[in-house]
Amino acid sequence: MHKVSKTTILAGALLTVSMLQGCATAIKASSTQNPAPSEAFSSFGRIEVKPTVFAQGYAGNQAGMAKIDENIRKDLAESLTTWNAAPANGRVLIIEPIVEEIQFKSGAKRVFLGPLAGSSGVRMRVMIRDNKGALVATPEFFQRADAMAAGFTFGVHDNLMLTRIANLTSAYIKANYVRAEGGPTGADDKAVAAPMTN
Numbered sequence: 001m002h003k004v005s006k007t008t009i010l011a012g013a014l015l016t017v018s019m020l021q022g023c024a025t026a027i028k029a030s031s032t033q034n035p036a037p038s039e040a041f042s043s044f045g046r047i048e049v050k051p052t053v054f055a056q057g058y059a060g061n062q063a064g065m066a067k068i069d070e071n072i073r074k075d076l077a078e079s080l081t082t083w084n085a086a087p088a089n090g091r092v093l094i095i096e097p098i099v100e101e102i103q104f105k106s107g108a109k110r111v112f113l114g115p116l117a118g119s120s121g122v123r124m125r126v127m128i129r130d131n132k133g134a135l136v137a138t139p140e141f142f143q144r145a146d147a148m149a150a151g152f153t154f155g156v157h158d159n160l161m162l163t164r165i166a167n168l169t170s171a172y173i174k175a176n177y178v179r180a181e182g183g184p185t186g187a188d189d190k191a192v193a194a195p196m197t198n
Contacts, residue, residue, distance in 0.1 A: 027101045027121035029142035029187030034172065036182040037128060037137030041173065044130070045089035047080060049073065052097040055125070064104035064122070064162055071166030072097060079174055092131035097169060099124050104158060120145040120158045122165050126172075137176070141168045142187040 041047060052069035054060055102122045121144040128137040145161040165186065172183040 027103060027123050027142070027144070028193035029123060029185050029191050030140060031192060032185055032187050032189065034137075034139040034182045034185055036180040037139075037176050038180070039136065040180045041093055041136075041177045042083075044091045044093035045086060046092045047083050048092060048094050049076060049080065050094065050096040052099060052124075055098050055100045058100065060099060060102040061104040064102050065099050067159070067162040068097070068099065068122070068124070068166050071163050072169055075166060075170035076173060079177070083177065093136065094129050094131060095173065096127045096129075097124055098127060104162070120161055122161060124165055124169065126169055139169075139172050139183065140185050141165050141172070142185050142191060143168070144191065 049072065052065055052072065054065060100123050104120050104122070122142070124141045126137075126139050126141070127135070128139070129135055143161045143165040145158045168184065168186045175181060175183050
């Protein structure tokens with residue numbers, strides 16, 4: 001009887017581990033670092049931030065995308081007011097955040113399933129162009145919320161993931177205003193997709 005109990009516990013533990021591994025987010029970044037834009041953003045007399053959208057043909061979590069947009073606007077509000085108070089020079093920088101992939105576990109799902117709901121992840125591309133359509137930069141940003149950490153905090157980590165990706169985006173825009181220097185994507189080496197081989 002005692003022997004069967006140990007076997008059952010071990011089998012249960014192995015099943016749980018395999019389920020959690022299967023719940024890891026499949027979303028990956030392409031690198032850990034974004035290259036510098038073609039020029040500093042201060043070269044532009046006006047800077048316009050468009051609403052955050054999904055990539056064409058992609059349907060994701062609307063609430064998650066709305067939260068990212070809200071956080072970007074909050075982060076950049078003061079800087080944009082200052083930057084756009086400078087004299088116009090006929091040049092406008094247009095910034096468009098595009099969510100390419102998102103897996104966002106809602107609070108309700110976390111409460112019922114905890115870690116078994118899986119990991120959350122988000123990858124976003126920001127298209128930065130001038131008012132003539134020329135590309136200035138296309139930085140990528142990535143964040144994830146681990147299934148275990150998010151599960152045991154009832155979704156707090158999932159929501160913080162959305163705040164962090166917005167913070168990374170805003171930090172990149174602010175850092176490249178005076179000098180073109182690039183910035184981190186938010187991904188570590190483990191979150192970078194392996195290169196395709198022939």
